[in-house]
Amino acid sequence: GNSVTQMEGPVTLSEEAFLTINCTYTATGYPSLFWYVQYPGEGLQLLLKATKADDKGSNKGFEATYRKETTSFHLEKGSVQVSDSAVYFCALSEQGSNYKLTFGKGTLLTVNP
Amino acid sequence: GAVVSQHPSRVICKSGTSVKIECRSLDFQATTMFWYRQFPKKSLMLMATSNEGSKATYEQGVEKDKFLINHASLTLSTLTVTSAHPEDSSFYICSAIPTVSGNTIYFGEGSWLTVV
Secondary structure: OOEEEEOOOOEEEEOOOOEEEOEEEEOOOOOEEEEEEEOOOOOOEEEEEEOOOOOEEEEOOEEEEOEOOOOEOOEEEOOOOHHHOEEEEEEEEOOOOOOOEEEOOOEEEEEEO | OOOEEEEOOEEEEOOOOOEEEEEEEOOOOOOEEEEEEEOOOOOEEEEEEEEOOOOOEEOOOOOOOOEEEEEEEOOEEEEEEOOOOHHHOEEEEEEEEOOOOOOOOEEOOOEEEEEO
16 A cells, blocks of 8 residues: 655754755555645645656745655755744655545654744 | 634543544535544544545545544534544544635644543
8 A cells, every 4th residue: 555654753953954854655656745734733734746756846945856766755945944843744645536645644843043 | 725624623532422523614615525533653544535415435444433424514524433432542634625626635723632
């Protein structure tokens, strides 16, 4: 079956530090890949996505590239802010099924001023 | 933007009792909603797909008689955990797809259930 493995947290960084949260996946075919973010007290929000190999998703300074050869979709940001503190979830959906998501465990990021 | 609201956000119930969690789409209609749960240090796992006006579709290994899902209107789905036990303690989160522009999924803020 499908699975998503993401970096164990929590991750604590200082403001303006570089962020990487690793995510690898197992799936058949060509899944779509997503990063969701959950700010305290709020629902999950789509941060970025990529639907085919070598696609780069980007939003709010975050980026992730769909690497089929390494089955990875690592999240990066060059300079984090305190407001980026949240839980980040990597997820995939099977080819042809954008609504049934398989999630990773989530990574708690705390950014200190 | 579109909002999905869950209630209650936290609930504690006694073992053997039933507890209901509501998932509402506040500014759009949703024919389809999803229920997930997350155990500590585990992934969010899809429990079931809730379809307005019809029976829910449960994922393998999820007991339909224990986790009752009702989607009686286009803006409300409810999850009832019946005869709750401590092992049902978990984080439950719902998501909804707008019926009109169904290419974005909106998530609720989640509900923490503790069974004592």
